[in-house]
Amino acid sequence: MKYDAIIIGGGIIGASIAYNLTKQGMRSVAVFEKNYISSGSTGRCGGGIRQQWASPENCKLAVKSVHLFEKLDQELGFDTEYYQGGYLLLAFTDEEVEQFRKNVVMQQGAGVPVRLIGVDEVAAKFPFLDTSDLKAAAHCRTDGHINPMLVNQAYADAAKRNGADIHLFTEVVRIVRDRDRINSVITADVRTFETGVLINAGGGFSAEVAAMAGITIPTRPQRHEILITEPLEKFMDPMVIDFHHHIYFRQTKHGSVVMGYGDPHEPYTHNIQGSLEFLKTMSLMITKVVPAMKKVKIVRQWAGLYNMSPDAQPILGKVPGVSNYYQAVGFSGHGLMLAPAVAELMAELIVTGRTSMDISDLSIDRFAGRTEFKLEKAVV
Amino acid sequence: MRIDKHPVLHFEKGRKVQFYFDGRPMTGHEGEAVTAALHANGVMVLSHSLKRRHPRGLFCAIGKCASCMMRVDGQDNVRTCILPLREGMRIETQEGKGRLK
Numbered sequence: 001m002k003y004d005a006i007i008i009g010g011g012i013i014g015a016s017i018a019y020n021l022t023k024q025g026m027r028s029v030a031v032f033e034k035n036y037i038s039s040g041s042t043g044r045c046g047g048g049i050r051q052q053w054a055s056p057e058n059c060k061l062a063v064k065s066v067h068l069f070e071k072l073d074q075e076l077g078f079d080t081e082y083y084q085g086g087y088l089l090l091a092f093t094d095e096e097v098e099q100f101r102k103n104v105v106m107q108q109g110a111g112v113p114v115r116l117i118g119v120d121e122v123a124a125k126f127p128f129l130d131t132s133d134l135k136a137a138a139h140c141r142t143d144g145h146i147n148p149m150l151v152n153q154a155y156a157d158a159a160k161r162n163g164a165d166i167h168l169f170t171e172v173v174r175i176v177r178d179r180d181r182i183n184s185v186i187t188a189d190v191r192t193f194e195t196g197v198l199i200n201a202g203g204g205f206s207a208e209v210a211a212m213a214g215i216t217i218p219t220r221p222q223r224h225e226i227l228i229t230e231p232l233e234k235f236m237d238p239m240v241i242d243f244h245h246h247i248y249f250r251q252t253k254h255g256s257v258v259m260g261y262g263d264p265h266e267p268y269t270h271n272i273q274g275s276l277e278f279l280k281t282m283s284l285m286i287t288k289v290v291p292a293m294k295k296v297k298i299v300r301q302w303a304g305l306y307n308m309s310p311d312a313q314p315i316l317g318k319v320p321g322v323s324n325y326y327q328a329v330g331f332s333g334h335g336l337m338l339a340p341a342v343a344e345l346m347a348e349l350i351v352t353g354r355t356s357m358d359i360s361d362l363s364i365d366r367f368a369g370r371t372e373f374k375l376e377k378a379v380v
Numbered sequence: 381m382r383i384d385k386h387p388v389l390h391f392e393k394g395r396k397v398q399f400y401f402d403g404r405p406m407t408g409h410e411g412e413a414v415t416a417a418l419h420a421n422g423v424m425v426l427s428h429s430l431k432r433r434h435p436r437g438l439f440c441a442i443g444k445c446a447s448c449m450m451r452v453d454g455q456d457n458v459r460t461c462i463l464p465l466r467e468g469m470r471i472e473t474q475e476g477k478g479r480l481k
Contacts (some may be wrong), residue, residue, distance in 0.1 A: 128480060230446070230457060231430075235480045255477045292480045295455060 002194040003030045003165075005350065006185055007201050008172050008209050010035075011042040012148065012336050013328050014201035015155035015166075016343030019076075022162035024351045029164040030195075031156070032187065034171035038152045041203045042336060044272075044304025046226060046248055046260050047145045048239045049337040050087045051112040052138055054103055054378045057361050058313060058334075059110035061341050064357060066142055068340035078154035080146050081253045085237035087143030088126065089378075090289070091136045092244040100138045103378075107140075114140040128235055130291050145239045145250045148336050155343075175212040180323045182213055197324040197350055204270065204305030206329035215319055218367055219330040220268035220308050224260060225278040227301040229293075231255030241380055245285040248380050256299065259286055262333075262380040272303045306333040311373035316342060317349060317363040326350055327364075333379055382420040397467035414460035414471060415441070415448050426450060426460065427474060450474050456481065 004026050007014045010033025021029045033039070049069060051062040073080055091097045100116055107114045117139050123131045156166055167187075174186040175198065184194045202209035204221040232255050239250035249259035261282045279301060286293045309315050309330030316328055328346050331338065345355045367373070383391070394410030401423055408417025415426065415438050425435040426448045439447035443462035452458040453470050456478030460471065 231477045232457075233477045233479050290480075295457075296480065297457065 001191070003028045004196040005029045005199060006193060006195040006197075007031045007199040008185070009033065009040070009201035009203055009205075010037050010152075010156065010166065010168065011040050011201065011203050012038075012152045012155065012339045013203065013331070013342065014199070015152055015159060016339045017199055017201060017328060017346050018159035018164045018166070019155045019162065020343045020347035021350060022159055022164050024347045026347075026351060027163070029159065030193065031159070031164065031166045032170050032172050032185065033166070033168050034188075036168050037156050037166070038149045040205075041304045041307065042148050042152045044226065044302055045148050045333075045336055046239075046250065046258055047148045047252075047336065048087065048143075048241070048248060048250060049082075049145055050140070050143045050239070050241070050334070052087060052089055052103065052107055052114055052140050052143065052378065054376055055313065055374075056106060056110050058338075058376060058378075059107050059112055060357065061338050061359075063111045064341035064344075065338050068344065069146065072151070072154070072340060076154040076158045078150065078157065080151040080154055082144065082146045082151070083253065084142055084144040085239070086139055086141045088122075088238040088240045089138040090129075090134060090240065090242040090244065091138070092133055092242075093135065096244065097136045099377075100136060104138055112140055113142055114138055126236065126238070126240075128290050128292060129240070130289060139238065143239065145252075146336070147253070151336070151339075155339075172209070172212070175209075175214075177213050177322070180321055182322065182324055195324075197326060199346070199350070200325070200327040200329055202307075202329065203331075203335070204307050206307050206327065210327065210329075213322065213325055215322060215325065217315065217319070217327065217329065217364065218310050219315065221270050221305040222266050222268050222308050223271050223273075223303050224262055224266070224306050224333065225274060225282070225301065225303040226258065226260040227279070227282060228252075228299050229257040229259075230297045230299055232257065232296065240289070242285075242289055243378070243380060245289060246380050247282070247285045247289065249286060249290070257293075257296065260380070261285055268308065270305065272305060274301045274303050278303075306331075307335070308332050310367060312376040312379050314338065314342065314362055315364050316346065316359050319364050332376070381422075382416070394465075397465065399465060399467070399469040399471060401471045402473055408465045410467065411464045413441075414450075414452070414463045414465050414469070417465045418460070418471070425473075430477060449478065451478075454481070
């Protein structure tokens with residue numbers, strides 16, 4: 001069996017690249033997923049869509065993504081629960097306010113309709129928040145959130161309709177490479193598939209996928225924990241992120257509140273066990289920010305992997321020395337929201353060799369010979 | 381409906397207290413489950429399903445499901461099957477998913 005393109009990973013990145021490759025005319029495309037659609041990081045993530053980033057590159061990519069998200073349900077024929085309820089970033093210190101002030105200017109320049117709002121306006125518009133220690137907030141009305149599993153499935157189904165093969169429960173265990181070219185992959189059930197190009201969309205396992213092809217990449221998995229509450233009548237429009245308490249939360253269409261806490265000391269491992277410590281910390285932090293949460297019951301908790309890159313920004317494109325290997329990895333917790341733009345640009349790169357928006361800043365070359373990086377700080 | 385005598389179990393009953401169900405005064409025993417007091421007063425419908433608004437009665441009776449969620453003294457989503465009755469409690473039928481309060 002021979003494909004023009006093989007994608008490893010059936011999460012949002014793999015599924016959206018598969019769809020865009022078929023859309024841009026590639027005939028035979030296959031996704032290999034070791035479990036099922038959304039079984040990895042996508043199905044475990046918070047579902048936020050945000051254009052407010054600390055670097056212009058991330059902002060531009062996110063703006064492009066939002067334009068695509070706005071038309072996505074229609075294009076894919078699927079109700080993904082995409083909701084542009086806005087996104088609120090909370091500042092609790094003067095340093096954070098100063099940083100937000102700078103970011104907002106940069107973000108507005110990148111086309112993000114964001115503005116800094118005062119505590120009084122926050123209190124009036126978002127009465128569920130405790131604003132007693134708040135200094136200011138940044139609000140972008142076209143940000144929002146989506147159901148990660150539905151949008152992942154929507155892309156996979158659309159790719160399949162366009163002729164792509166989605167191999168579920170099919171783990172790639174070997175990548176056969178001859179000098180600068182990848183020839184084929186071998187699956188756990190000992191089948192060989194030849195390929196024109198190989199795309200690494202391995203998420204939390206991207207470094208392991210690259211290693212099978214003899215390629216070393218600087219991505220590391222890191223557990224992030226998350227929980228969901230009982231459903232409540234709608235009380236909040238925006239997704240809220242708070243870098244001071246390391247938390248984010250949003251209300252789903254169903255009414256449940258999804259919330260996560262990013263432990264700054266979490267080690268880099270593949271562990272995705274839920275912990276009691278998380279439940280305690282999350283409860284403490286959320287009730288500081290939304291006191292009424294004290295009475296709300298938790299339904300379940302889980303965890304997933306961020307695929308961290310050294311500067312917390314994605315690594316896109318080719319690597320030196322291999323002619324037909326591409327990667328879209330290291331999203332560092334914001335792969336879902338960038339997926340529509342990244343997938344379109346990756347497909348352009350693979351099909352035509354060029355991209356309609358410059359993403360060369362996000363190639364792996366940026367790490368060559370460097371040990372210190374400008375970190376994307378707007379991450380929880 | 382109330383079981384007063386049981387061949388195995390012994391029920392200790394608290395003193396008689398008044399409470400309110402949707403504004404109507406009722407009596408029950410202090411410390412018994414709110415749902416037990418409601419059943420003794422003939423109230424079997426505790427909530428309604430969210431999609432089709434079908435009536436929901438006592439189901440798990442151990443605080444694990446959502447059948448008995450009611451508004452108690454203004455607080456939504458209270459599991460009345462594991463809530464001890466107190467004097468003057470205001471129990472109300474809750475429509476919808478409950479408000480953040």
